[in-house]
Amino acid sequence: MPNDPQEAPSVEQLIDVIANSSVGIAVTDRSGAVVLHNRAQSVLMGGExxxxxxxxxLDSAQDGLRTLIRRLEEEQRVENVQVTYRGIDGGHEQIARVNAVLTGSGDDTRIHWVSRPELGERLPVSNDSAEDVTSDAASWIRAVNERPLPTLAPTKESEDVMREFYEVAPVAIHLIGVNGQVMRANPADVALVGYTSAPSEYVGQHIRTIYEDKGLLDDFLGRWDEDSPIINFRANFLTREGAPQPVLIFSTAQAEGGSVTNTRCFVFSDPEPQRARDTISAFGWPS
Known part of the structure; x- marks a missing residue:
């Protein structure tokens, strides 16, 4: 396991994390032409x-896209923007929340998009209720898992694009290893929990450092070993100063032989921090 907080993911890790994440990822040029995208983005778009x-x-054909790109050109970055993805024939519609960031200039401009579906439910559910396989959260991750890799999925040939995405992504990304150690964390993730000035106090340490509810984390660690998804889940992280940071988690794991190789955790600042935090167990966990 790496201990260097500046060490970047391997190209194989980048391919897995981006291609198989539970949120939509796309990189486009300044006109919205897609350079690469993942399986979840295919689900949002209704096709490749x-x-x-x-x-x-987006929305009314290209008008919605042009409006959002104009905003990006002015602000460089947007978060939690509600959009409606549409299929080319008008028969597909998917509401999502988009974080996006614009990099470069002129012909070298890229837009990095991260989209989470607008869901009313979440996974996992509490121990005293059976998982509803018809819930929108369960339906979402099932659709993502069943989607084949798109033609424009990330590959070794797109390494430069993937590395730029990881560094500038408008969402926190971290990879957790088999022992609960934070293997990798992108700049947005380190900043989210307030460790930018001392990343080694977070990266390379146990993920327990940033979870307010330690019992919740223990439950998550077991679920990751089983490759059980965590979708649209509200929790509190703890910053370096000990302050609660309300977040929304979308996480899956690359698991082999009943043991997690690494997670694919995408964490959004919760746009509704006043909402109650989600719980799993029907009984209290010791602190």
């Missing part, structure tokens, strides 16, 4: 980018 003429379609 090629099917959509190579572009993301």
């Amino acid at each position: 980018a090629d099917h959509l003429g190579g572009r993301i379609l």
